[in-house]
């Protein structure tokens with residue numbers, strides 16, 4: 001079997017933290033042949049890492065600043081550039097017949113996402129939605145599909161902690177590169193999971209965030225999937241924990257949403273505990289972080305060879321982007337704006353304006369009597 005020649009386009013934090021470490025075990029299936037970044041230092045750092053990890057044929061990897069420069073060196077690409085550059089990076093690759101595994105979210109506009117999906121008829125376009133391979137997420141999917149929860153009636157998702165990812169550019173904090181904040185970033189994983197578990201019939205009941213024209217750090221969404229009420233809270237600042245509870249008429253399942261999922265539980269409506277603790281990674285789910293991305297690439301290669309369906313395809317990417325856009329675009333600007341003491345005083349007191357008092361500066365501390 002001739003290995004598929006693979007490029008990585010965008011060699012920053014996610015390329016080095018997720019995709020490069022996944023490559024060395026793939027000998028014979030996929031071969032890294034090009035590292036492309038408009039900042040050559042990032043491509044060189046990715047090559048150093050690949051070499052350090054024992055990657056094959058490191059000396060033959062082409063370094064380039066643009067995919068067109070290295071077009072003869074690869075057949076398929078993992079695209080790991082900032083969000084607003086996804087569509088413009090992927091379109092010429094697909095047009096040149098290159099297969100693409102694209103990081104989330106598919107794009108920052110539903111129109112672009114739909115156009116990419118329409119283009120991806122012959123080359124494979126796969127979405128990087130690795131949470132589908134988290135053991136606990138796959139377990140919940142099996143429980144829902146198998147009817148173990150009865151009819152699902154409600155989902156509560158809370159995922160918040162001080163921001164800890166370290167992108168090498170401002171890609172996550174500058175709206176021109178990020179497109180949005182925590183909803184675009186973390187929310188694209190959350191929404192893909194919900195669509196995977198509950199199906200595509202979804203409407204936005206209420207959404208609010210604190211973007212104020214920048215990138216939001218906090219986003220709160222109330223969605224309805226068919227008859228299932230879903231409440232999601234995501235934050236890059238507040239410690240909200242990392243948990244998801246899916247309540248059904250027969251049982252309730254709770255998982256941690258990070259990797260690994262931590263303690264999971266399954267409790268019947270009568271209070272009988274059926275499960276508590278870890279969940280085994282049933283294939284294609286994986287127990288090790290690097291193996292998630294190896295499995296994603298193995299699946300991508302199999303889809304290119306026509307021997308498997310992708311774990312997540314363009315239609316999944318489009319649905320996620322549409323739902324994010326429905327959140328950002330729904331209601332009035334005032335309804336979307338989360339209450340904050342200095343901007344939304346009227347909404348914090350049930351519509352009545354708060355009495356305004358002039359700010360008199362910090363008062364001296366009173367001595368304890």
Ligand SMILES: NC(=O)c1ccc[n+]([C@@H]2O[C@H](COP(=O)([O-])OP(=O)(O)OC[C@H]3O[C@@H](n4cnc5c(N)ncnc54)[C@H](O)[C@@H]3O)[C@@H](O)[C@H]2O)c1
Pocket residue numbers: 009010011012013014015018036037038039042065080081082083085089103104105128130165166167168169170171172185
């Ligand atoms: N799957 C996951 O768990 C996960 C985790 C983090 C990030 N991501 C995704 O990965 C993508 C990148 O995020 P990141 O954290 O690596 O960002 P980053 O800023 O660290 O890296 C982006 C890289 O892209 C390069 N770049 C920018 N424009 C380019 C262009 N036109 N052509 C080639 N290279 C270009 C930058 O120089 C930089 O090296 C985003 O889509 C993000 O959502 C996924």
